[in-house]
Amino acid sequence: MKPVVDSLGAGLDRVGFMDEIRLRMEHDLPFNNVAKVFLDVRIFRWCNSVVDYLEFLSEDSAALDHLEKALPRFVAGLHSSVVYRSRSDSRLDVMVRCRCSPQNSTVRMTEGRNCLWKPPVVYAEGREELTVLAPEPDRFRSLYRDLRGVARVERLKKVAVSADVLRVSYTLSLSELFHDLTAKQLEILLRAVERGYFDLPKAVSLERLAQDASLSESTLQEHLSKAESRLVRALAPYLRLYAASFPR
Structure with a gap:
């Protein structure tokens, strides 16, 4: 269904509808302050209240080098810690423990x-862009006053x-997706992904993975099979939801 433009803000039957508002903001909250310093870097942010996943994109690899060096100081200022980091020439992916609050995050506000x-929230050239879904106009008016503060x-x-x-906006809960996996299954699955076991053609054999994990091939295969099965079962509700949105 295509959005119904509500340019006048009146005369529209709101049953089954809500307002979607795209905002651009200039402020001194933590993530936007990074965008003020690194003007050649675009930042995309996802947050699930447990971790913030940040993508830093730039065609200037030197800018990403400087940002990567400044990252520990920035994270320490949030009283947080890095739980994942990956880097290429034009991209830096970082996951940090969420320390968001209504005092330091427009998302929590x-x-x-x-x-x-x-998601994602976008930060670029010292400004934040945030898309809000407001079920009722009064809720957005209250939020707008908060943001203006x-x-x-x-x-x-x-x-x-x-x-x-x-x-369309439905997001996967990581805890729901992975909670059925044991620590060993998660470890082996991650190792298989990183070593290219699921690539076509495979970059590493099952035998080599088993040797590196000090396991028999049959045991490693069992761990992988159980992990794959549990992931697919966890994905089933989302697959059904997504499939239902396709026109028949």
């Missing part, structure tokens, strides 16, 4: 006013969208 937000806020776009848009 949004949730505090009973609104939703659509910490930021210069510009409304880029406002449309009325069907509540079905949440199907």
Whole structure:
């Protein structure tokens, strides 16, 4: 279903609809401060209240070098820690433990006013872009007042969208996806992915993976098979939800 433009903000039957508002903000909250310093880097952020997953993209590898060196100081300022890091010439991926609060995060402010937000949040050239889903106008008005208290806020776009848009915005819970895996299964599955076992053609054999893990081939295969089976079962609800959105 296509969004229904609500340019006048009145005269629209709101049953089954909510407002989607795209905002651009200038403020001094932590992630945006990084974007102020590293103007040649675009930052994409996902947060599940446990970790923040950050993608830093730039065609200037030197800019990413400087950012990577500054990362420990930035993370320490958040009283957080890095749990994952990956780097290529034009991209730095970092996962940090979430330390968001209504005092330092527009995302938490949004949730505090009973609104939703659509990931990723984008930071570029010292400004943040955030998309908010507000079930009721009063909720957004309250949020807008909160945001104005910490930021210069510009409304880029406002449309009325069907509540079905949440199907598209539905995000996977990592705890739901992986909670059935044992620590050993997770370790072996991750090692298999990183070593290229699932590549076509395979970059490493089952025999070599088993040797490196000090396991028999049959034991390693059993761990992999159980991990794959549990992942597919955990994905089943999301597969059904996504499949239901396809036109028949």
